[in-house]
Amino acid sequence: MHLDCVAVAAAFGLGRPLGPWRPLANGGAPSDSRVLVTTRGRWVVRTDRLLGEWHREQAHRVHRLQSAAWEAGITMPRPVEPPSPAIGFWHNPAGEALVRVSEWLEGHDLRRAEAPSDADLSKPAEWVGSTLARIALLGTGSGAGADDGIALHSLAEWQEWVGEAGASDHPVAPSAHALLPVVADATTLIQDALRNPPGTVLVHGDTSRANVLRTSDGYALIDWEGVRADVPWWEAVNVAFRFATPFNGPTAEGDPRVVRPLLAAYLDRGGPGGPATVSAFAGMLRSQLATMAWCLWLALGHRQADTGQRAFGLRMVTFAARDLPRVMRSLERWTALLR
Ligand SMILES: Nc1ncnc2c1ncn2[C@@H]1O[C@H](COP(=O)(O)OP(=O)(O)O)[C@@H](O)[C@H]1O
Ligand SMILES: [Mg+2]
Numbered sequence: 001m002h003l004d005c006v007a008v009a010a011a012f013g014l015g016r017p018l019g020p021w022r023p024l025a026n027g028g029a030p031s032d033s034r035v036l037v038t039t040r041g042r043w044v045v046r047t048d049r050l051l052g053e054w055h056r057e058q059a060h061r062v063h064r065l066q067s068a069a070w071e072a073g074i075t076m077p078r079p080v081e082p083p084s085p086a087i088g089f090w091h092n093p094a095g096e097a098l099v100r101v102s103e104w105l106e107g108h109d110l111r112r113a114e115a116p117s118d119a120d121l122s123k124p125a126e127w128v129g130s131t132l133a134r135i136a137l138l139g140t141g142s143g144a145g146a147d148d149g150i151a152l153h154s155l156a157e158w159q160e161w162v163g164e165a166g167a168s169d170h171p172v173a174p175s176a177h178a179l180l181p182v183v184a185d186a187t188t189l190i191q192d193a194l195r196n197p198p199g200t201v202l203v204h205g206d207t208s209r210a211n212v213l214r215t216s217d218g219y220a221l222i223d224w225e226g227v228r229a230d231v232p233w234w235e236a237v238n239v240a241f242r243f244a245t246p247f248n249g250p251t252a253e254g255d256p257r258v259v260r261p262l263l264a265a266y267l268d269r270g271g272p273g274g275p276a277t278v279s280a281f282a283g284m285l286r287s288q289l290a291t292m293a294w295c296l297w298l299a300l301g302h303r304q305a306d307t308g309q310r311a312f313g314l315r316m317v318t319f320a321a322r323d324l325p326r327v328m329r330s331l332e333r334w335t336a337l338l339r
Contacts, residue, residue: 003047003093003097003099005017005020005021005034005036005045008036008045008099008101009036009038011083011091011093011099012043012080012082012083012091012101013083014036014038014040014041014043014080014101015038015039015040015041016038016039017036017037017038018037018038018039019037021034021035021036021045022034022035023035024044026210027109027111027210027246027247029210029247029312030306030308030309030312032046032047032048033045033046033047034046034047035104041103041104042103042104043080043101043102043103043104044077044101044102044103044104045099045100045101046099046100046101046102046225047097047098047099048090048098048099049096049097049098050087050090050092050095050096050097050098051096056087057148058225058227059087059088059089059090059098060087060088061088061148061202061227061228062088062089062224062225062227063088063089064140064202064227065135065138065140065202065203065204065224065227066079066089066224066227068138068139068140069134069135069138069204069221069224072134072138074131074134074135074221075217075218075219075220075221076102076220076221076222076224077102077103077104077105077220077222078102078103079100079101079102080100080101080102080103082099082100082101102222105213105215105220105222106215106216107213107214107215107216107220108213108214109209109210109211109212109213109214109222110124110209110210110212110213110214111209111210111246111247121209121243121244121257121258122257122258122261124209124212124214124219124243125240125243125257125258125259125261125262125265126261126262126264126265127212127218127219127265128207128212128219128221128239128243128262128265129236129240129261129262129263129264129265129266129267129268129269129271130265130266130268130269131207131219131221132203132204132207132232132235132236132239132266132271133232133236133265133266133267133268133269133270133271134269135201135202135203135204136201136203136232136235136236136271136272137270137271138201138202140201140202141199141200141201148200148202148228148229149200149228149229149230149286150228150230150286150287150290151290152187152190152191152286152289153289153290153293155180155183155184155187158179158180158183158293159180161176161293161296161297161300162176162177162179162180164300165177165296165299165300170299170300171299171314172296172299172300172313172314172317172318174321175317175318175320175321176296176299176317176321178321179292179317179320179321179324181325182324182325182328183289183292185328186285186286186288186289186324186328187289189278189279189281189282189285189331190282190285190286190289192279193234193279193282194282197231198231198233198234198274199231199272200229200230200231200232201229201230201232202227202228202229203227203228203229203230203232203235204221204224204226204227205226205227205228205230205235206223206225206226206248207221207235207239207248208239208242208243208245208246208247208248209243209245209246209247210223210246210247210248211223211247230283231274231282231283232271232272233271233272233273233274233280234274234280234281234282234283234284235283236262236263236266236271237263237274237280237281237283237284237338238281238283238284238287239262240258240259240262240263240266240337241253241254241259241281241284241334242284243258243259243262244257244258244259248287248291249291249316249319249320250288250291250292250295250316250317250319250320250323250324251319251320251323251324251327252284252288252327252330254330254333254334254337256337259334259337260337263337263338276335276338276339277335277338278331278332278335280335280338281331281334288320288324288327291316292316292317292320292324294313295312295313295316295317295320296313296317297313298310298312298313299313299314299316299317300313
């Protein structure tokens with residue numbers, strides 16, 4: 001099947017398209033999604049390419065958690081059941097082609113809020129905290145093995161990528177090089193925390209202001225593609241310290257107006273707690289390192305990155321090199337917000 005809007009609408013039973021699909025506005029960040037209006041409604045169509053066995057397993061993880069969350073009444077755009085052949089919520093018509101469809105929800109994500117005080121992020125922070133607790137309590141703990149979490153790359157691998165950037169005099173080289181000390185410190189903290197590994201569950205994995213919609217009926221959590229296993233307390237802390245920032249990028253903020261209501265709502269709703277020590281930041285750092293590695297690969301043109309993705313990767317690595325050292329230095333002080 002050629003992935004045009006008529007074929008997708010027919011395959012998913014969406015009715016007849018009323019016009020071509022349009023790329024989804026994504027706040028300047030690249031996106032694989034489009035909006036389609038048909039005789040039966042408005043839809044978000046996401047496309048991807050099946051990149052290997054890990055990708056197939058990821059699709060099943062997403063399906064397992066998102067279905068459980070949908071059934072438990074966690075607000076999200078309804079995922080449309082794919083026709084066969086399917087892999088999780090993806091339709092895999094032929095070869096590597098993947099396409100999935102969700103209902104459109106009328107609303108806005110929370111990225112536009114300039115500063116927490118302007119937008120009053122405490123209300124959405126409370127909603128997010130209790131939603132993270134509900135997700136943690138869905139009972140996905142068994143079967144969430146070590147391979148379902150975020151890989152921690154070795155320093156040797158980081159040095160190799162930095163070397164690759166340097167060898168071609170790539171514009172990302174100075175920032176990538178400057179990142180190495182903070183990568184080393186963060187890696188040590190994560191390895192220490194993993195010495196007594198706490199139990200994991202499946203988590204949404206990309207909960208941020210970019211992926212929470214405010215609608216006339218309340219909030220909704222979108223973009224479930226990042227589902228992975230993690231320690232629920234680490235994930236709650238990760239989200240709490242990144243929710244004052246526009247999306248889950250390189251930075252973090254210890255803003256009490258966001259962190260306190262989010263974690264209080266999480267614990268009130270029965271989310272599993274954990275120690276108020278720097279170990280609680282292991283999940284956040286592991287996620288930031290993985291994001292930065294991905295951005296470095298994009299900047300270098302790996303993963304078939306196009307021009308927009310390369311520029312995005314370069315921007316993120318440059319920003320991380322400036323900002324991540326501040327984040328690392330703040331962690332000890334930020335533990336006061338965990339009590
Ligand atoms: N079902 C939806 N209804 C309304 N807006 C959506 C929907 N899905 C996505 N969006 C908007 O598009 C943006 C990008 O979509 P998302 O699914 O998060 O993809 P990405 O992986 O590119 O972040 C979101 O931040 C949101 O503003
Ligand atoms: Mg998103």
